[in-house]
Amino acid sequence: MSDNIIRISAHIQNKFPLSKDVFSVQLRVPASQSFNFRAGQYLLLVLNDEDKRPFSIASTPAELPNIYLHIRSIDNNPFTEQILQKLTESEYIDIEGPFGNCQLSGKSPNPVVFIVGGTGFAPAKSMLEQFLEKYPDNQFSLYWGARTAEELYHADLPLLWVNQYINFDYHPVISDPDPLWSGAKGLVHQYAFQHLTSLLDTDFYLAGSIDMVKAIYLDLLKEGVSKENIHSDMLDILRAQGELI
The missing domain is CATH 3.40.50.80 (Nucleotide-binding domain of ferredoxin-NADP reductase (FNR) module)
Structure with missing residues (x-):
């Protein structure tokens, strides 16, 4: 787990379809706050203090302050319906992170x-x-x-x-x-x-x-x-x- 976990308010820049049921969500973090993640990590989208949803980050650190997520819409699934509704109706959403140890830390001797x-x-x-x-x-x-x-x-x-x-x-x-x-x-x-x-x-x-x-x-x-x-x-x-x- 990362040792620089923070909670910040991200601006919801865009939500557009990559397919009939997968959306790319573009968030933008404030320039005044550092969200220093590594490729392969994930974050939490915060609906409230008791409801936080994990999503992998699809973009690279070089794309900051923009962060991209891939979110699938699943019929009759409140989990994704609530998230996509929030991302459609709101201008900002709180995020927490970064989390995760599944990342390439350097050149590997293996394929x-x-x-x-x-x-x-x-x-x-x-x-x-x-x-x-x-x-x-x-x-x-x-x-x-x-x-x-x-x-x-x-x-x-x-x-x-x-x-x-x-x-x-x-x-x-x-x-x-x-x-x-x-x-x-x-x-x-x-x-x-x-x-x-x-x-x-x-x-x-x-x-x-x-x-x-x-x-x-x-x-x-x-x-x-x-x-x-x-x-x-x-x-x-x-x-x-x-x-x-």
Whole structure:
């Protein structure tokens, strides 16, 4: 966890759709206050003192004072409905943070593999945008899983990175494809396991639902991957709840 956690009022600059159900939210923090986060961290959107919602930061520190979040609207889900209503009707919202230890701290001697689902793309985006160019000798891979192709809400961006960086490869994986989908199918981590040259001596960064991250983590352990090579803030939450050791 970060040692510079603060609570500040952020100006809601913009909210625009990235797909039919995922929105990019642009916040702007005051120039007079420092919100010093690292790529891969998350913040809390504060509805009130008893109701604070975690969201990964999708932007890089270089984009400050602007901060971008990716928020999915889920039908009949009060959690997201309340947040999106607040972001639509209000001019300001309190944020707390930054939080999280799932971050690249420097050049890794190992290949770096992101396995993400849905809006778990947000923290991967933050880290990849910061480090792809900074560490050209590191190999980075992104395996992005979704139920349908439409849920890959920012698919143009990793395709751009593929053309821009020789040290990056991208693998979209669809679990419930329509007949027109000609790409990879199935569960994203199972596809990754089959196509990676080696699971050992690889740094894995996981993001998505807590159930997804837990399942991938346990499967990686079964494959002989060291705990020290598996990174996700969801794992820290599960450990705090006593569900993992």
